[in-house]
Amino acid sequence: MAALPTEIIAEILCMLPVKTLIRFLCVSKSWLSLIKSPKFIKQHLNRTLKFNSHRHLLLTYSTLSSSTINRQFKFSKLNHPLKLKFPENHHEKKPCPLGGPFESCPFEPSSKTNIIFWGSCNGVICISDAKRNDVVLFNPATKTYRNLPATEYPCPKEFAVFGLGYDSESDDYKVLRMMQCVGPNDEIKNDARVYSLKSNSWRRVSDIPYSLIFPDTHGVFVNGSLHYVVSEIPFQSEYKSIAKFDLKTESYSLLDCPDYDHSMRCWTLYLGDLGGRLSCSVNYDFHGSADVWIMDEYGKKDSWIRLLRISKMEKETILIDVKAIAWCNNGKMILTVVDNELRWYDMRGRRGIRAGVLEGMPGENFEAGTYVESLVMLDEEKVTNIVAGSTRKDKVEKPGGGTTTRKGKK
Amino acid sequence: MASSSSSSLSRVVVKSSDNNLFVVNKKVASQSQLLKQCIDNMEEKGTNDVILIPLSNVTSNILTLVLEYCEKHADFADDDNNNQELKQWDHEFLKKFDYATLNSLTMAADYMVTKSLLNLCCQFIADSIKDLTVQQIRQIFDIKNDFTPQEEADIKNENAWAFR
Numbered sequence: 001m002a003a004l005p006t007e008i009i010a011e012i013l014c015m016l017p018v019k020t021l022i023r024f025l026c027v028s029k030s031w032l033s034l035i036k037s038p039k040f041i042k043q044h045l046n047r048t049l050k051f052n053s054h055r056h057l058l059l060t061y062s063t064l065s066s067s068t069i070n071r072q073f074k075f076s077k078l079n080h081p082l083k084l085k086f087p088e089n090h091h092e093k094k095p096c097p098l099g100g101p102f103e104s105c106p107f108e109p110s111s112k113t114n115i116i117f118w119g120s121c122n123g124v125i126c127i128s129d130a131k132r133n134d135v136v137l138f139n140p141a142t143k144t145y146r147n148l149p150a151t152e153y154p155c156p157k158e159f160a161v162f163g164l165g166y167d168s169e170s171d172d173y174k175v176l177r178m179m180q181c182v183g184p185n186d187e188i189k190n191d192a193r194v195y196s197l198k199s200n201s202w203r204r205v206s207d208i209p210y211s212l213i214f215p216d217t218h219g220v221f222v223n224g225s226l227h228y229v230v231s232e233i234p235f236q237s238e239y240k241s242i243a244k245f246d247l248k249t250e251s252y253s254l255l256d257c258p259d260y261d262h263s264m265r266c267w268t269l270y271l272g273d274l275g276g277r278l279s280c281s282v283n284y285d286f287h288g289s290a291d292v293w294i295m296d297e298y299g300k301k302d303s304w305i306r307l308l309r310i311s312k313m314e315k316e317t318i319l320i321d322v323k324a325i326a327w328c329n330n331g332k333m334i335l336t337v338v339d340n341e342l343r344w345y346d347m348r349g350r351r352g353i354r355a356g357v358l359e360g361m362p363g364e365n366f367e368a369g370t371y372v373e374s375l376v377m378l379d380e381e382k383v384t385n386i387v388a389g390s391t392r393k394d395k396v397e398k399p400g401g402g403t404t405t406r407k408g409k410k
Numbered sequence: 411m412a413s414s415s416s417s418s419l420s421r422v423v424v425k426s427s428d429n430n431l432f433v434v435n436k437k438v439a440s441q442s443q444l445l446k447q448c449i450d451n452m453e454e455k456g457t458n459d460v461i462l463i464p465l466s467n468v469t470s471n472i473l474t475l476v477l478e479y480c481e482k483h484a485d486f487a488d489d490d491n492n493n494q495e496l497k498q499w500d501h502e503f504l505k506k507f508d509y510a511t512l513n514s515l516t517m518a519a520d521y522m523v524t525k526s527l528l529n530l531c532c533q534f535i536a537d538s539i540k541d542l543t544v545q546q547i548r549q550i551f552d553i554k555n556d557f558t559p560q561e562e563a564d565i566k567n568e569n570a571w572a573f574r
Binding site: 003004005008009011012013014015016017019020022023024025026027028029030031032143 | 513516517520528532533535536537539540541544547548551552553554555556557562565566569571572573
């Protein structure tokens with residue numbers, strides 16, 4: 001039987017989930033170097049993004065998990081690499097070492113470890129513990145991770161806000177850490193730093209010239225930039241704007257907000273990524289209603305479209321909390337968090353219709369986000385990397401005709 | 411492209427690698443970009459004769475299958491790939507073949523530039539190998555294991571979670 005050419009093999013493997021591909025690393029050296037090659041990793045990721053496949057829903061409450069719901073998402077427990085301290089009565093279980101076998105170190109539902117989710121991009125998620133002592137980039141699909149090195153904190157750590165994105169120009173994953181706090185003489189302290197995965201280091205960038213309004217929300221990555229809700233005038237949170245930080249130029253600018261109803265006092269704005277487009281959930285808290293907007297054409301004010309209006313009927317409470325989470329079936333369905341309930345909206349027809357609720361969710365406070373499965377590797381010193389690296393290098397060396405004895409092969 | 415009907419071909423003859431001839435209606439042949447290109451080129455030259463297109467890489471049993479696919483798909487518009495009936499037919503069509511035939515069919519689709527058949531074959535193979543073991547994969551794709559036992563064990567150990 002004739003062997004399929006590499007391009008067709010790549011085409012086939014591109015369609016497989018990450019776990020299967022990790023298993024197929026040991027089929028042969030050529031499969032290993034194919035699956036580990038940056039070109040294939042991108043090809044696989046682009047296909048996943050294009051077809052919106054292999055997506056996971058991420059919930060953070062006292063522990064992190066992810067799920068399969070309505071066949072759109074997978075649901076499984078996420079064992080993350082943050083250090084866990086087990087309660088006293090669990091002496092037999094050692095704290096999970098960073099890099100240990102995660103499955104053998106399951107979460108205790110009672111563990112009080114609070115994890116903050118700082119966004120996801122191309123299958124990589126950024127998480128930290130509540131105190132921001134440990135910040136980690138983690139790919140749950142490949143189970144690889146990178147601990148971000150320590151960097152100076154000019155404000156108390158609790159003020160740090162992170163955002164994760166990808167700079168296609170330098171082919172690098174970047175984390176932006178911003179801090180804003182008031183100093184002892186009422187002066188505003190500002191600090192902004194960018195971590196680059198390639199250099200594995202932090203460096204200072206210019207400070208954000210606006211004030212962050214919701215300092216507990218992470219930057220939302222859309223169209224090469226991280227987005228935050230800000231105010232141009234310090235401490236004037238009524239005048240909200242959207243600021244973006246371009247990961248390529250590393251500069252800030254403002255983006256037009258949707259034309260929401262200013263006569264109703266808008267309390268909270270949540271930004272989000274709906275199918276690669278920036279969304280803005282506008283909450284009119286004291287009117288019991290909220291709108292979900294989407295920016296159809298990036299950067300164009302006129303292209304903000306109101307997708308949904310959610311109003312409360314109950315009289316007893318007029319507070320509302322709506323946040324758009326995910327875009328499914330090419331926009332036919334939208335997943336939102338409405339007052340701690342994960343709710344589907346059917347977007348066919350002119351107005352979104354409430355289509356159902358995700359069952360089995362925790363009734364308490366949680367944050368929801370999504371990530372896709374990708375092969376993006378965050379660690380450097382794996383056997384597979386060494387073997388793949390040596391195979392690739394051999395191919396490069398051949399044309400030169402030099403000696404090809406390599407130490408890498410063990 | 412020639413506009414006069416006199417130089418427009420209605421049929422072509424395709425020759426397989428084992429020298430069998432297939433008379434193919436133009437609409438069916440056009441499902442393959444390779445055949446379509448040949449037809450367009452001949453029409454541009456104003457040929458009235460029935461043209462012969464030799465396919466040195468495709469055996470007659472595989473060519474029969476490619477043409478069966480093209481014939482079915484020629485009845486549907488290009489943007490009709492989501493048609494349920496067609497999807498069902500595609501699935502039934504591929505279901506009958508063993509991996510060797512699927513491989514040859516995939517290569518023929520690639521060679522004849524029949525993009526939708528190529529995608530279909532790739533997706534079908536991907537779906538069917540998803541849960542197979544490494545050993546089974548080597549068998550199906552006729553791949554020699556070129557790892558040392560130590561290397562293979564190291565890779566497995568490092569990714570033990572993926573083998574459970």
